[in-house]
Amino acid sequence: MTELLSTRIPLGDWVSNFVDYLVANFSGPLNAFSDFIAFLIENFEGALAVLPxxxxxxxxxxxxxxxxxxxxxxxxxxxxxxxxxxxxxxELIITLASILTSVLVALSIGIPVGILKAHNKVVHFITRPILDFMQTIPPFVYLIPALMFFGLGNVPGVVATVVFAIAPPIRLTYLGIKQVPDELKEAGRAFGSSPLQMLLKVELPGALPSIMMGINQCIMLSLSMVVIAAMIGAGGLGEPVLRSLTTVDVGLGFEAGLGVVIIAIILDRLFRSEEE
Structure with a gap:
């Protein structure tokens, strides 16, 4: 027993070798995904920067x-x-572009997965521990694989943000659909609704408050990664905050942090559910 406890399991080496394998063998898909994320960021940034x-x-x-x-x-x-x-x-425009990209990608994946999770017990069983793990792991840890796969810049920052912020829309979409009253579902079936009609006309409208809450939480978590993502080269308001930490410039950090707070309040109020 003592020998078993004293033998170190090379878990870190296994993970490092696995990441090296992915980088070496899947560079094409990774580069294509990186280009797609960069395309979204640049277009959002360009559209926002056009206006005075x-x-x-x-x-x-x-x-x-x-x-x-x-x-x-x-x-x-x-x-x-x-x-x-x-x-x-x-810096605010760059931050908004990164948030819009992160939220768009997270919702494009999260809401369909939440719908599938609500209708398939196998998917629910598989995703539940994964989501638990994603919501408990420290956010700084997300930067490591993002940095290794995509290098420095806004792209790895957005990727880390998507992984960090995707759990709430999945879980709240699942919860909203599960909480749709059985009476509404029975009425839909009585009128001969197909599964797609049931989803679009009964389940999603009934789950909308919960889905909106998931969108709100996704936005807030994306904002919380702004400063952290600046550690791997992401621009925006997180950059002056990080610079203020390294130079002990309290004034600069307060100004940039206040900018993040202002965006957070505006987006929170705009996308908050009507029932809140």
Whole structure:
């Protein structure tokens, strides 16, 4: 027993060899995926940067006014106006582009997996421990494989963010569909709905509040990775925060951190479920 406990299991070596194998044998698909993520980031960034800051703020304020009312519209004007005044507008645009890309990819994968998870017990059984593992592992750990597979820059930052933020939309989509009342499902079957019609007209509308909560949580988790992703070369507001840590510049860190908080509040209020 003592010899068994004293024998070190080379788990780290196994993982390292496995990653090296993937990099050596799947460089083509990895490069294609990296190019796709870079394409999304560049296009989102280009679309957001086309508008002058004042026009961007006015448009977003009008959207906030329409969806949530005067209070959020006023906060958008004051908050984003402050970010622009502090000279952090370009960093804000990069951050928004990374968040939009991360959330788009995470939802494109997460919501379908959540739907499949709700309808297939095998998928539920397989994904449950994986999601538990993903939600308990420290976020810094996600940077290691992202860095090894995709190098430095915004792409590995987005990939790490997607992996970190994908669990809530999967779980809350699953939960929302499971909580749709049986009476609604029985009514759909009574009217002769096909499985696709049942999904689109009964289950997804009934699960929408839960799905919206998953989208909200996905956005918040993506924002929480902004500073962490800056450690592997991702730009945006996380970069000045990281720079302030290395240079002990409290003022710079406060300004950039305030920018992250302002974006978080705006996105949280915009995408919060109506029932909250």
């Amino acid at each position: 800051p004042a026009v961007f703020i006015i448009i977003l304020a009008l959207i906030a006014l329409k969806l949530r009312g005067k209070e959020l519209a006023a906060f958008v004007v004051l908050g984003l106006g402050l970010v622009a005044n502090l000279g952090l507008w370009s």
